[in-house]
Amino acid sequence: MSELTRKAGELDAADPLGGLRDRFVLDDVVYLDGNSLGALPANVPAAVDDVVRRQWGALRIRSWEESGWWTAPERIGDRIAPLVGAAAGQIVVGDSTSVNVFKALVAAVRMAGEGRDEILVDATTFPTDGYIAESAARLTGRTLRAVTPAEVPGALGERTAAVLLNHVDYRTGRLHDLPGLTAAVHEAGAYAVWDLCHSAGALPVGLDEHGVDLAVGCTYKYLNGGPGSPAYLYVRRDLQSRFDSPLPGWTSHAEPFGMRTAYEPASGAPRGRVGTPDILSMLALEAALEVWDGVSIEAVRAKSLALTDFFEECVRAFAPPGRVESVTPAAHSERGSQVALRCDDAGDVMKRLIERGVVGDFRAPDVLRFGFTPLYVGFADVERAARVLGEVLP
Ligand SMILES: Cc1ncc(COP(=O)(O)O)c(C=O)c1O
Numbered sequence: 001m002s003e004l005t006r007k008a009g010e011l012d013a014a015d016p017l018g019g020l021r022d023r024f025v026l027d028d029v030v031y032l033d034g035n036s037l038g039a040l041p042a043n044v045p046a047a048v049d050d051v052v053r054r055q056w057g058a059l060r061i062r063s064w065e066e067s068g069w070w071t072a073p074e075r076i077g078d079r080i081a082p083l084v085g086a087a088a089g090q091i092v093v094g095d096s097t098s099v100n101v102f103k104a105l106v107a108a109v110r111m112a113g114e115g116r117d118e119i120l121v122d123a124t125t126f127p128t129d130g131y132i133a134e135s136a137a138r139l140t141g142r143t144l145r146a147v148t149p150a151e152v153p154g155a156l157g158e159r160t161a162a163v164l165l166n167h168v169d170y171r172t173g174r175l176h177d178l179p180g181l182t183a184a185v186h187e188a189g190a191y192a193v194w195d196l197c198h199s200a201g202a203l204p205v206g207l208d209e210h211g212v213d214l215a216v217g218c219t220y221k222y223l224n225g226g227p228g229s230p231a232y233l234y235v236r237r238d239l240q241s242r243f244d245s246p247l248p249g250w251t252s253h254a255e256p257f258g259m260r261t262a263y264e265p266a267s268g269a270p271r272g273r274v275g276t277p278d279i280l281s282m283l284a285l286e287a288a289l290e291v292w293d294g295v296s297i298e299a300v301r302a303k304s305l306a307l308t309d310f311f312e313e314c315v316r317a318f319a320p321p322g323r324v325e326s327v328t329p330a331a332h333s334e335r336g337s338q339v340a341l342r343c344d345d346a347g348d349v350m351k352r353l354i355e356r357g358v359v360g361d362f363r364a365p366d367v368l369r370f371g372f373t374p375l376y377v378g379f380a381d382v383e384r385a386a387r388v389l390g391e392v393l394p
Helices: 003-013 018-023 044-058 060-066 072-084 097-112 127-140 149-155 178-187 237-242 279-292 297-318 346-355 379-392
Strands: 091-093 118-122 143-147 160-166 191-195 214-217 232-235 338-342 361-363 367-371
Touching (some): 003 297, 044 060, 044 279, 072 232, 097 127, 118 127, 127 143, 127 160, 143 149, 149 160, 160 178, 178 191, 232 237, 297 338, 346 361
Parallel strands (some): 118 143, 160 191
Antiparallel strands (some): 091 232, 214 232, 338 367, 361 367
16 A cells, blocks of 8 residues: 555545535546536435425425525525625525626626726636626726736726626636735725635635625535526625616515516615526525535635645656646645646546546646545545546656
8 A cells, every 4th residue: 555545544534524425426436526516415316306396396386485485595595605604694596607797796886986987807717707897897887907816906096996806716726815805905995796606615705704895606616506506696784785786687676576667676685686596406506505514614624725735745746747737826825625737738638537537627728627625525536536647647
């Protein structure tokens, strides 16, 4: 037995989260793609079966009330809230992340007022945020400037209305300084909108603690909600009365069944709703969130850092020297829950890894991306992934 195999065994034996693997449907594949699509929680199939057969099939329209369908967006928002450090009543679930970026950013610009004519966007952002920000700027008559998160403090000024940032860089896994950047944005009198897609469920976010204004995120990655599961929108409580949605649909009306001609927004988190909630996906997500019962996000973070540290150690041991280069920061304070390795023929290497039962993903042009979901990835998985990587690198 190699030294690293022994170490993996010791780390797995001491892992306080090790037992959580039973809450998922897993096989002998090493699944390091939970930062794209989380694994299936074991309780979800039966829960979805109940939603389809009993709630829809038997109760039909009655389920909007009796099965709690109507209030699902806020109820599930409250279930996500502790995972991102938010008190109840500030998160609503629904729509895609892209749509919520649009709502949040336009609302932030409207809150900032007419005098502020510039939006800053993370130049390294996942593309959808950049596209939406460009359209939001055109619609609101503001200019858009793309700057890296490190450049944000120097770019802020009296003109800044809102800043749209990614908490963790989807390509490199770099964790940005949410508390520091949010404080800098506030000092300039602007509003901070954070995209939490790659941090929620992987590390503590502290939305309330750090005074974040607005935030969005998806639920199909580290929250394991399933393919296309709905996203969420956080609006800090004291801003809710000023949240002027650019998509004021009937389900965010103060009196949705009043069928009024004039729009009057609901109070609280429901103000972020738009149209009829996608109940099947939403209730699959609600069931999926049960895997978090009794799990602290701090424990998840501690294991995540141990997993990524160990992966880096194993890659150094198994990969031919100089063949791959980590583009993920070594400092814990700057690392999300993934390791990204730059490699010339990354696309072919990932195909060979997948053939050998190690699933990560490839991000153009040259990045091998490995995501570590502490709820179901163990240290033996990590050692095996790095060993197979060493074997498939030509
Ligand atoms: C940071 C970030 N924002 C947004 C998205 C996607 O948004 P949507 O849920 O609208 O597809 C992703 C998807 O991977 C992402 O990584």
